[in-house]
Amino acid sequence: MGGEYAHRDVSNCNTYNYGDALYWDGRYLQEVQPYDWYQRYSALQPFVNKHIPKASRLLMLGCGTAVMSEDMIKDGYEYIMNIDISSVAIYMMKKKNERVPQLEYMEMDVTDMSFFSDESFDSAIDKGTLDSLMCGYNAPTNAASMLGEITYGDPTVRVPHLNRPQYNWKITLYIICKLFPGARPGFEIPSTSSPKSILEPIPLTEDGLLPPGFTLEDPESHYIYVCEKGQAASLPTDS
Numbered sequence: 001m002g003g004e005y006a007h008r009d010v011s012n013c014n015t016y017n018y019g020d021a022l023y024w025d026g027r028y029l030q031e032v033q034p035y036d037w038y039q040r041y042s043a044l045q046p047f048v049n050k051h052i053p054k055a056s057r058l059l060m061l062g063c064g065t066a067v068m069s070e071d072m073i074k075d076g077y078e079y080i081m082n083i084d085i086s087s088v089a090i091y092m093m094k095k096k097n098e099r100v101p102q103l104e105y106m107e108m109d110v111t112d113m114s115f116f117s118d119e120s121f122d123s124a125i126d127k128g129t130l131d132s133l134m135c136g137y138n139a140p141t142n143a144a145s146m147l148g149e150i151t152y153g154d155p156t157v158r159v160p161h162l163n164r165p166q167y168n169w170k171i172t173l174y175i176i177c178k179l180f181p182g183a184r185p186g187f188e189i190p191s192t193s194s195p196k197s198i199l200e201p202i203p204l205t206e207d208g209l210l211p212p213g214f215t216l217e218d219p220e221s222h223y224i225y226v227c228e229k230g231q232a233a234s235l236p237t238d239s
Contacts (some may be wrong), residue, residue, distance in 0.1 A: 021109075024064070024086035032092070036064045037128035038222050039176065041071035046199055047174055048125075051226050054078060056122035061110050062129030064089050073102045081121070083108040130161075155204060158225060168230035172201045176222050201226075 052058070054076045060069050063082035072080060076129075082105045084090055090107045097103045108115065110129055153172060162171055176198070203211055 021085045021087070024084075025088040027151055028065060028086055028088040028092065031065075034067045036066040036068055038062070039127070041068045041075070041175065044068075044127075044224070045075065047176075047226070048072070049075075050199060051228075052077075052123045057081075057120070059083070059116075059121040059124040061124055063093065063105070064128075065092055066127070068125075068127065068204040069103055070097065070100070073100060078102055080104070081106065083110065083113070085109050114136070130158075155210060155223065159204060159225065162225060162227055167227070169227040170230060171204065172226040172228070173204055174224040174226070175202055176224060 042057060055078055058072075058077060058080045060080050063084045066123045069080045069082050078104050082090075082093065082103060084093075084105075084107065087107050090105045093103075097105070106115075139189040146163070159171065161167060202214070205211060
């Protein structure tokens with residue numbers, strides 16, 4: 001495997017079309033019901049509330065037809081700009097939430113967000129968009145473009161993209177079971193878990209690995225990366 005396919009994160013890819021707007025347009029035309037990737041907001045709410053104040057100006061990267069932004073507004077968040085490469089998804093979500101002034105929608109490629117001026121948002125949320133880029137053509141270039149403008153992949157394949165010196169990000173890792181209460185019906189937290197333990201971050205090694213001897217309560221897990229911008233970060237001027 002060479003050329004444009006060489007750096008794809010194919011371990012979790014079911015298709016090579018995930019980075020293509022035409023693929024998503026076709027998919028959303030066929031699947032008109034809302035769809036949230038990985039986790040519902042009810043499962044992510046403790047992490048979002050911990051790190052993002054309700055008054056923040058938020059950017060939702062690759063919103064699709066997910067209801068996460070809607071649920072966040074119901075939870076008290078005041079403003080979310082939602083962008084997606086699919087014109088179909090944006091049209092559907094604009095129409096659905098046309099009477100919700102706290103939600104805005106715009107068709108946009110996350111690898112080029114030059115429309116927004118610097119520091120337009122306090123926080124950006126990505127729930128699956130980077131994963132899609134890593135399944136597409138020119139994965140490293142597109143991932144760098146997206147991250148420079150502003151997950152299912154485990155730390156060994158995600159942290160190298162997040163931990164670049166030019167971003168100067170402080171990375172905090174959380175691990176959440178795929179079958180988290182509120183995300184899937186009928187699942188209960190293992191008896192050893194508690195709300196406090198769920199919100200305890202996992203220390204990363206210098207190589208972006210889980211600490212030696214660490215054991216997951218559920219080997220089928222999702223990873224949450226919180227990236228906080230450093231005070232002296234040197235970011236691209238076109239971000």
